[in-house]
Amino acid sequence: MADHVLRLTGATLADPTAGLFAPYDLRISDGAIEGLYPSGSLSGGKPGREIDLRGCVLSPGFTDLHVHLREPGGEENETIETGLRAAAAGGFTTVCAMPNSSRIADDPEVIRSIVAKASRLALAELLPIAAATKGLAGMEITDMAALKTAGAAAFSDDGMPIADSAIMEEVLYRAKGLGLPVIDHCEDPGLKHNGLMHEGEISREIGLPGLTSVSEAAPIARDLLLARHTGARLHIAHISTREGVYLLGHALRLGAAVSAEATPHHLRLTDGELRGLNTNAKVSPPLRSEEHRQAVAQAVSRGVITCIATDHAPWSPESKARPFAQAPNGISGLETALAVAWDTLVVRGGMAPLDLLARFTLGPAAVLGRAAPSLAPGMAANLTAVNLEMRKEVEPGSFYSKGKNSPFAGHTLQGWPVLTIYQGKVVMERGVVSG
Secondary structure, eight states: GGGGEEESSSSSEEETTTTTEEEEEEEEETTTTEEEEEEETOOSSSSSSEEEEETEEEOOOEEEEEEOOOOOTTTOOOOOOHHHHHHHTEEEEEEEEOSSSSOSSSSSHHHHHHHHHHHHHHHSSSEEEEEEEEGGGGBBOOOOOHHHHTTTTTTTTSSSOOOOOOHHHHHHHHHHTTTEEEEOOOOOOGGTTTTTEEHHHHHHHOOOOOEOTTHHHHHHHHHHHHHHHHHOOEEEEOOOOHHHHHHHHHHHHTOOEEEEEEEHHHHOOOGGGGGGGGGGGOSSOOOOOOOHHHHHHHHHTTSSEEOOOOOOOOHHHHHSOOOOTOOOOOOOOOOHHHHHHHIIIIIOOOHHHHHHHHTTHHHHHHOOOOOOOOOOTBBOOOOOEEEEEEEEEEOOGGSSSSSOOTTTTTOEEEEEEEEEEEEEEEEEETTTOOO
């Protein structure tokens, strides 16, 4: 059985569920955590392979609630395989795929095909998020029960808001009955006004039409009220505004079953990135002003926002090379997510390391209604090791993702995943993904 044993030595174990942040060795046997042992006790002369993790933190594997893998139908921009390789490179052992591929995931067969392909690849767990309405049109609700049976982990019309309040209310009621969350893209189409970036000083300077923060906050307010009314679990995707953070905090104080995620790019960047009309910084929701960035970052640090999710949106170089108004929104974010968040919130912001890791592990699991991930014996060996001191320049050309569209190109960041283990198997080591 030695071939099925891994000994991880020298690391500081970080388990947000147990509140553990201390040096231990860890042994994996047949895909599960066998036990934790005093540091140094597993070194040398024992069955199985030993991996020296001195200088690293070892945590439960990361979960990303929000990725776009483009398949089926958009394979020129990403495939399930290239997306899962990018996930492994970024330390993620579970990713949730949004339904707005070219062939929309509003049919159980699409859900089953996604699950089957990811299972064959065995690089990371892929949880499909099914469309809440047919064709993401916001008019006719999908067969949500059949989609859950096929493998859907949540429902969302991500990329397209559900504008009809009665439809949104019914989606929430049905999701509650099925025990699954609704992931909410909050944008009021009537307040969009053809905006291309955040409305503010920079948009006026550049001369581009802007999107106000109210265009996000107004639907957040509506849907938080509907969530409290229905008792459903509602998760706000890619929250980006100070007003949205305030409304979320108020709903939590009222006891609503709500949560939210922030993206690494909204934690780090502002609308100033668009002064050169850099399409790699064009996203939806748009990068906001510094006051909004600070509000979102503080909410993540305080635990009002419990999840960091990438909104990984890969595009071909040709797509992003279009004029700014025609270029698609999105950042290829799986491979830089931890480094951006660590460098921004821990290195620069003083956030506790265990709290930051909770936003990649414990928070997402709670949204999905899954058992809290931990390093306890018997748990599945889905693990991520992070070198906290490693400083590295972002080189999009080396991404495993087909999408090289990153505004972080050339940035030097501190804190990088160096080992990803999925189901007891090493799928990434020192930046190299296996297979």
